Amino acid sequence: MTSTFVRRSSLAAALLAALAVPLRAQSPDEPRLTLTMDGGWITGGSLWHVPAQPVTAGPDSFDVVGLSRLFRTGFVAGVTASLFHSPHVAYTIAIDFLGISTESRCAGPAQWVAFSDNLNQKACESIQGASLRTSAVALQGGLTWRPIATGRVQPYLQAIGGIAYLAGSFVETSAVVFNASADTSQSGFLTRTFLGDPDHRSLTWIATLSGGFTLETSPGTQLRFAARDVITDVPVATGPANPLALDVRAQTGSRIVHLFSFTVGLDIVLEQSRRPHRY
Secondary structure (H helix, E strand, O other): OHHHHHHHHHHHHHHHHHHHOHHHHOOOOEEEEEEEEEEEEEEOOEEEEEEEEEEEEEOOEEEEEEEEEEEOOEEEEEEEEEEEOOOOEEEEEEEEEEOOOEEEEEEOOOOOOOOHHHHHHHHHHHHOOOEEOOEEEEEEEEEEEOOOOOOOEEEEEEEEEEEEEEEOOOOOEEEEEEOOOOOOOOOOEEEEEEEEOOOOOOEEEEEEEEEEEEEEEEOOEEEEEEEEEEEEEEEEEEEOOOOOOOOOEOEEEEEEEEEEEEEEEEEEEEEEEOOOOOO
16 A cells, blocks of 8 residues: 555656646747837937138128037937847838937127128027927838847847938028018018028938847737937038029038937737747
8 A cells, every 4th residue: 555655646746747847848928020119319419510601791791600500309209010030030120200300500700791681690690599390201121139039028139221311401501580671562571591402312321220128018018118329321511602602502411420319119019929838
């Protein structure tokens, strides 16, 4: 009877051990296809500077102003899809709106030429600190790598690149001013253009390097936190315009800029890969 009891006890112990094995051998679900909606802020530094731009002030007379442009803090929003073809590497595509607004600066001369209601001075004062509606819409594709494929917290790195459509001019500098001496049959408002950019470029390349982590909030959703370096090429003013030209066309070129961004997003897990459960 003792040997029978020992055999039954051994069998029961083996059965309990077998039931405990799946707790270690059974792999949790791994997100395979995710759709991310995110938003945050984006900012950059100085963009360009033209220290001496002549502006027509009257017959054979000019005011000389200093003009510059810099990035203001804006916002970014986008949608990203990632398909993991392995536990650690995913193909990624993203569409982002980058509210990279800019701010103009104008420094006037020590003494303005007194002519025509000081329109140049009024325009310069209006240009100083003005926020300009510049932005970009980017379509990018690339890869995402996560060193840890399971767990509530998953760090990741991402590298994507593509093209961007630029809205607004990053060069044109002008202001609407009131001319009190204008003909009474007209409104009295006119545009003073210090730097013109009639054929501004609207397409450019863009690349984004990101690092961050995801935090599982439920079996089907995750929060995503990311820091990004957005690298792109934008038009800039490289020299003064001819103040006597009809379109006051600026000398232009391009510059590669780095824009820092921080975003928070929501991941929706559309598909999960499951490893076979072993018992």
